[in-house]
Amino acid sequence: MTVEEADTLAEQAAQRIEADILGGVLAPDSRLGIAETSARYGVGATPLREALSRLSARGLVNAIGKRGFRVQSISREDLADIVLVRSVLERQAIRLSIAAGDGAWEGAIVGALHQLKRYIAENPRGFGEGEPAFDALHKQFHASLLGACGSPRLLAAFSRLYDEAYRYRRLMMATFKSHSDFVRGHEILAEAAIDRATERAEALVEAHIASTLALVYPDSAGHDA
Known part of the structure; x- marks a missing residue:
């Protein structure tokens, strides 16, 4: 096997395991023994170790010595x-996007919002459970707000942090009694960006990101006091 082939196998395994972690198939704190995980994903021990090392670097698994991950x-x-870092990054990114965004950027926001709202209207169960199809459209909307920032690294950092929070968002979605408040919150974000209300957009982005923490851990205010 060439180095390139081994690298491809490792990355393919990493992507499959990552999808199972983010989707809840592999529960938090569950052990990933090398032998068992190798059999489960049909990949050899060497590329599997490399895959798990990559996921460790992405913050999705922890090494537990010789016992695996x-x-x-x-x-x-x-x-x-996650909330802290996302807030710092996305406030800067939306500021840059508002300054540089053109009509195409505005159109992308409107289009992403429309797709998100349409999915919610047609798939209330998918919305309530935070299914991957819903989350992809949710991510697309937030990415559209930042899309004109001009920094590939900012966008890559946003994407990684957004994905890391997926398990928390699934818990958050269960707290919504109806979709109206969720939809309105995203409409307000879109309006602030398109109206070029920079300070308002930054504040809304920060509050929106922080709402995940407040909804998943309702007693967090006591911790932060």
Whole structure:
């Protein structure tokens, strides 16, 4: 096997395991023994170790010495860290996007919002459970707000952090009694961006990101006081 082939196998395995972690198939804190995981995904031990090492670098698994790996746990502290970094990055990104965005950028926001609203109207169960199809449209909308920032690294960092928070968003979606508040919150974000209300858009983005922490851990205000 060439180095290139081994690298491809490792990345393919990493992508499959990542999808199972983010989708909840592999539960938080579950053990990923090399032998068992190798059999489960049909990949050899060497590319599997490389795949798990890559996922460790992405913050999705933890190495547990010679015993293998374990799926990253979920905790208030972990989500709070994601919220903090996302807030810093996305406030800057939306500021840059508003300054540089053109008609195509505005159209992308409107289009992404329309697709999100249409999915919610047609698939209320998918909305309520935070299914992957819904989450992809949700991510597309938030990416559209930042799309004119001009920084590939900012957008890549947004994408990675957004994906890391997927397990928390599934918990968050269960807290919504109806979709109207969720939809209105995204309409307000879109309006602020398109109206070039920079300070308002930044504040809304920060509050929107922080709402995940407040909804998943309702007692978080006590921790932050």
